[in-house]
Amino acid sequence: MPHTRLLLLLAALTWTACATNPSSGDPAGGRPPPPSGSQGEIEPVAGTEWYRKAVFYEVFVRSFQDSNGDGKGDLPGLISRLDYLNDGNPETQDDLGVDALWLMPVFASPSYHGYDVVDYERINPDYGTLEDFERLCEEAHRRGMRIIIDFVINHSGVQHPWFVESASSPSSPKRDWYVWGPRDPGWKQPWDMFSTAPTWHQKNGAYYYGVFWGGMPDLNMRTPALREEVKRLASLWLARGVDGFRLDAARYLIETGGGAGQYDTAETHAFWKELAAHVRQVKPDAVLVGENWSTTPIIATYYGDTGGVPGGDELPLNFNFPLSEQILAGLNADNAAFIAAKLVEMGGVYPAGISDAPILTNHDMVRVATQLGGNGGRKANAAALLLTLPGTPFLYYGEEVGMTNGTTSNDEAKRTPMPWDGTPKGGFTTGTPWFGFSPGHASGSSVAAQTDVAESLLSRYRKLIHVRQASEVLSRGGLQVLSATTGRAPSLAFVRLLGDEQVLVVHNVTDSSVSVGPYNLPGSKAEVLFEDRGVGTLTRASNGWQATLPGRATGIWRLQP
Structure with a gap:
């Protein structure tokens, strides 16, 4: 809609910041992803x-x-x-x-x-x-x-003919195509509890409901x-x-x-x-x-x-x-934990x-x-x-x-x-x-x-x-978060999953170079799908996959047997 929802956005942001989200990895991102079906996994x-x-x-x-x-x-x-x-x-x-x-x-x-x-x-x-x-x-x-x-x-x-006819008379055949009442009940705009903007508007001796403004009457x-x-x-x-x-x-x-x-x-x-x-x-x-x-x-x-x-x-x-909201907040704060926490929450509440x-x-x-x-x-x-x-x-x-x-x-x-x-x-x-x-x-x-x-x-x-x-x-796979969901996380890492295939994605959300991993994921070699300039080779050590990413860089690798 062309009308602001600033207070709703602030309320949603506050709710998200106050929510308790389980972490699916330590601050270094070194723990394996949660087991299949656990909270935080987004399914394909x-x-x-x-x-x-x-x-x-x-x-x-x-x-x-x-x-x-x-x-x-x-x-x-x-x-x-x-x-x-x-x-x-x-x-x-x-x-x-x-x-x-x-x-x-x-x-x-x-x-x-x-x-x-x-x-x-x-x-x-x-x-x-x-x-x-x-x-x-x-x-x-x-x-x-x-x-x-x-x-x-x-x-x-x-100005829609439906509304013109609806407003013409209480006995209009389209009267009930809109929401009418004999008086203004004083409803607020639901996204702003402090709003003084009217939601009921007078017309021809009655009031109609238009939650955004009088020029857009709500259909019934x-x-x-x-x-x-x-x-x-x-x-x-x-x-x-x-x-x-x-x-x-x-x-x-x-x-x-x-x-x-x-x-x-x-x-x-x-x-x-x-x-x-x-x-x-x-x-x-x-x-x-x-x-x-x-x-x-x-x-x-x-x-x-x-x-x-x-x-x-x-x-x-x-x-x-x-x-x-969390992507923009996380990028402006150079902290991927905001984004990781939201992804974990989505995995917990969105239907499979x-x-x-x-x-x-x-x-x-x-x-x-x-x-x-x-x-x-x-x-x-x-x-x-x-x-x-x-x-x-x-x-x-x-x-x-x-x-x-x-x-x-x-x-x-x-x-x-x-x-x-x-x-x-x-x-x-x-x-x-x-x-x-x-x-x-x-x-x-x-x-x-x-x-x-x-x-x-x-x-x-x-x-x-x-x-x-x-x-x-x-394009169709699920996701498991590998990064920290609390504190400060300079990188966001997750693995995308579909069947037996896994793609590791790591984003450095700071201006400084970061070493990421180890990520305890299967595979013995990595195929590069996308790398920004300067991203180091993703290597497999005894304790998992690791790499170095320059500031603001992304790496995407398909993990192969």
Whole structure:
């Protein structure tokens, strides 16, 4: 959502810092991994759907590429840049290599961000036509990429015909498509207990519920006719070529009252299971991705029951906001224990076989490069961490070239135009960009400046994505933490596991050289999958594997008999 959740983030961070997590190794990382099935082990993903081994790329269409000179990105512009994302040839290494695109809202909307939808069947005219959208799906599929779109059904825009009719009279046939009451009950915004922003808004002698603001009234998903309409719309867009949906504000869908009744209700879970079953019936390999910005144990519940459906019968992917917070905190503190502890906690509470959806940042967050202070080594760490974790990683457009936030404090500053080159118009438009470029686009933080530079951040992302895709263990395997989860840990080490295959991954999160290991893992020789410059040879001593890594370096090795 385009509204801040700062207090929720702070609460989640505080909760994580206070949680007690078992250590799976001594400070030197020398103990063997915990036995199979113990707390802290993340199991390999269940199911064989395409998305369980994909790398996603989040696109804000308005900011990606303008094709007609009006300063706003559009669908034809995005089509023109598909080869940058994936050229369809697995033998090439000069594309980014992502497997799927998540498009932020593309439906008709009066706002720049699109989360106040006024027509769920029509493409935003700023972006093009339905024919443009269908061509985008065809061209992406031809290159081996999938497309998912933001499906914003927690609320609509206040100008949507459904709401206009609902508000027209208490006897309107669509009155119960929204949440109405005779008075304001004084509910708070559930992510901010101290908020004074209203959640009930007066209209025509009554009050309607709009948890974010009055311009986005909440839909009443208790109403059977609305539920059926939402399922019809999902079927429509699946038939038009999409491969799934990202679900905005998923934990706030159905309310049972104020306070705790505004989030994570049993009714919300029941609806997501209903929608998931419908989507599986219409297109069995389509994916639903949940935005459930909360603590790790709460996010775990949104996978549902894994007994009958591999990976869960509710939302197959859920963004891992708590892990993002610990990655950024750990990198800024030069301490991998923050990250290791979160991974151990995930292993203890996530259902076996689910697919995580790790991120660094997204469109609601201050960009990762800004949060890391523009530090090149930390940005390199972040890329390597994201692309060696289990699950289905999501990149936010521009992260691969180190895009920072814009110079303003609003949400638009998190969503500035993509810097294709260092010219004043950035290769983004021939007109005037709808919003200014973020700092640095003219001094190295652009695609053109980094494309042919072997040590650039863009080259690093490209190489790591291709390494991940070439390894079933990295793309589908489980994980066991080898590093310390308390105190200070200069490196994060874990082993990725799938069947009999094991891949050792070590990240040095400090600026100094570190000696890592010994790691008591099987194998007699190591095949290098990825090594930063200066990483020493991984050797097998009597007490385990060990190596030396220079500052901010990563090593990835397949351990062989």
